[in-house]
Amino acid sequence: MKPIVTLITVIGLVAILPGCKKSDHLPLKEPDPVTPDLSTRLSTSVSGYVTDAEGKPVAMAAVNMGNTDAVTDEYGYFSFSQELVPAAAALIKVSRNGFFTGYKTISPRTDGNGFVRIRLTPKALSGTFPATAGGEIVTADGTRIVIPADAVVSAANGTVYDGMVQVNCKNLTTTETPDAADFLPGDGRGTDNSGYLKALRSFGMAAIELTGSSGQALQIAQGKTASICIPIPAAMAGSAPQEIALWSLNETTGLWKQEGTAVRKGDSYCGNTTHFSFWQGAEGIPLVNFKARVVNEHGDPLANVPVSITVAGMPLNAGYGRFGYSDADGNISGSVFANRSLILQVMTPCAVAAYAQPFVTTSTAIDLGQVSGNMGxxxxxxxxxxxxxxxxxxxxxxxxxxxxxxxxxxxxxxxxxxxxxxxxxxxxxxxxxxxxxxxxxxxxxxxxxxxxxxxxxxxxxxxxxTMGNITFTIDGVTTTLNEPAMKMAGFYLVPPSESAANINTQIVTLSHNATSNPDISFQFDGNRTIGESHFVTEVFSPKFAGGRGYWPEPIPLAITEYGEIGGFISGSFTGKLIAFDNSAVHDFSCSFRVRRHN
Known part of the structure; x- marks a missing residue:
């Protein structure tokens, strides 16, 4: 089956083809080889959304771009303004408990306003083994990992690890919808053994992560190797070569890096690796730069619209496909395969092509200018x-x-x-x-x-x-804490061995450093029920002698709002508290409205 190309708008994205015959190439010379310039910086702005595998917003995810950190809101939204990033490849990194880290690489535009959607891949525990004995893990989707004995170390400091190893592995296969490419890491570009940029034609990809019994990141020890086998998607089995290059994602640059080769064994590619990350078997193909501007019939820009580029005559997402989004001014730009007959499609969020325009690439950059048509x-x-x-x-x-x-x-x-x-x-x-x-x-x-x-x-x-706040009063003296000057959050605490009736929620301020106590912190029980079925027994705050106030009997607490992750938790309570150090009894009241963190 033939491949698809795809691009990433204002955010460079090249496509991945499952397989092309030589007859698909136009009789033109190949483009001059290009090495990525990762030292030159430019200023750009990017916004976007982070979702889970079902397309639902992932709130409170940590997002990094350049030297700036952000957190997604209740809609999964994040933004970066005028961030200095490498001109050739800027990396957006997304972290959230329960998911593999998301990596989206973009080809930034100077003073541009790029847009991305990043879909996180949920972690899947594939198996465990003792580090001292080594082990073999075979996932339900056919990915195989073999790690020798005494070959695992701490990723943080390289010290030997001899406990139980947990293996999280996920085979990254696409569906027939183009937005499935939102979860693929990078942007489909990689550097080969000569350091030249290539568009990757992938024949199988997997995410592999090792963690210890305490959740710490693990890696393969220096001088040791592990073996991996990545299944070849059925649609590409007929065109998959006997030997192929192995590539891992460089988690610093966001570009794939060629590392060794893999040999076909049945319907999988198998090879050796010295570290775990995202891996794929892929062919590197010459690429050229591409740009266009998507507008309506009046010339007005279409912002944040999905755009895919496919090889002419081939189905959308035949294998691993990619696509991207227009920026705030309708611009799309990136890298596509050289010397190909391609089709640009403007998509709806329902993965339906609203408009298509064919074009042909050569060995030089291509600018389609304004792309417009009947979007129906x-x-x-x-x-x-x-x-x-x-x-x-x-x-x-x-x-x-x-x-x-x-x-x-x-x-x-x-x-x-x-x-x-x-x-x-x-x-x-x-x-x-x-x-x-x-x-x-x-x-x-x-x-x-x-x-x-x-x-x-x-x-x-x-x-x-839209901002959180906590107000508490001790013996008539009121303290008011407001965002954004003060950071605060609510945490839904779920002990794995306790019943739902014992689940607590913690409300805490977060602005102080690790060695300082929060301005206020307390927990209440009663799950997420709205009403007065909640109780609190102690409050931690420097305002009390000894930093803690408690009461021997539970104090009723009323909850008026308990949102989803990223939404608000609101409530209030009033009672008496005894200072921990001097046993002084204080009148105390508190009202709060803070965002739920998990």
Missing amino acids: QSLVTLTGTVANCLNQPVEDGYVQTYDHGFYNRIPVVDGRFSFTAMACSNLPVNIVAVDNLTNQQGEPQIINLVAGLNDLGNLTACGTS
Whole structure:
């Protein structure tokens, strides 16, 4: 079966082809070899969304780009502004408990406003073995890992590890929807043994991770090797060569790196490795730079729309496919295969091609200019106005859309917004207006998107705070803590051996360093139930002598809100507390509204 190419918009992305015959190549010379320039830096902005395997938002994920860290909100949204990154390949890294680390590599544009969607792959415990004896793990999907005895060390410091080793392994195969490429690491580019950039035509990929009994990261010891076998997707078995290059993801640059070779054994590629990461068997193919701008029939840019590039005459995602998104101004750019007949497709969030345009690459860069056509019933425009709590136009804010794949953050400027994109029409979508200056938002609303103009009228960004706060009073003296000056969070504590009735929630401030006590911290029981079925028995705060106040009987606590991860936990309680050091009795009250972290 033949391959597909794909690109990553304003965020370079090259495609992965399962297999091409020589007759597919046009009779043109190959492009000059290129080494990636990772030292030159440029300033760029990028925003995006992090989701799980089902496309649901992943809140409170740690995101890194360049020298800046961010955290996803309840919609899975993150953003970086004017970040200095390598001009050839900028890396966005996403970490969240329970998932393999996500790596998305982009080809940044100077002063651009790029957009990405990153889908995290859930970890799957494939097996365990004692480090002193070594072991063989074979996953349900056919991935095979063999590690010799006494070959495992701590990834942090290289010390020998002799406990039980947990192996998390996931075979990364695509489905027939192009957005399945959102979970593939990197951008499909790699450097071969000569250091030249290539577009990778993949014949199988897997994520492999070793951890110890305490969850610590493990690796293969220096001088030792392990063996891996990665299944070849059935669709590519007929064109898979007998021997192929092995590539691992460089988790610092975001580019794949050629490391040795793998030999075909049955329907798998098998080879040796000295470390674990993301691995694939792939062929490196010459590439050229590509760019275009996606607009509607009026020349208005289409922002954040999915775009795929396939090899002409081949099915979408025949094997491992890739695709990307236009930036805020409709631009798409990246690297595609040289000397090919290709098809650019503008997609809807429902993975339906709304428009297609064929083009041919040679050995030099290609610029398609403006790409426009009849987008049919898939093109929607949202317009309206937003007022603040004083019924004045919101000067700095946004309208958030969410659900059914239509996740967008639409800027509000001087009280107005207008946004054109591809959507699955006639589906309900949630919207909420937010005022950045007052940290207020309105009530979420549900609208049914229709093709063409959707005038949302006047929205209100007022009524609910977007920031957390904790207020507590001891003997009439009140302390108020507010975000963003003070960081705070709620943690849903789930002991594995206890019943749901014993599950606690911890509310804590986070701004102090590791050697300092939080301004306030307490736990309450009663699971996530709304109402007064919760109790607290102690509060930790420097305001008490000894840093702790307690009461021998449970103090009732009322919960009025308990959101999903990234949403808010709200409640209050009042009672008496005894200072731990001097046994002084204090009147105490507390109200809180903090974001749920897990």
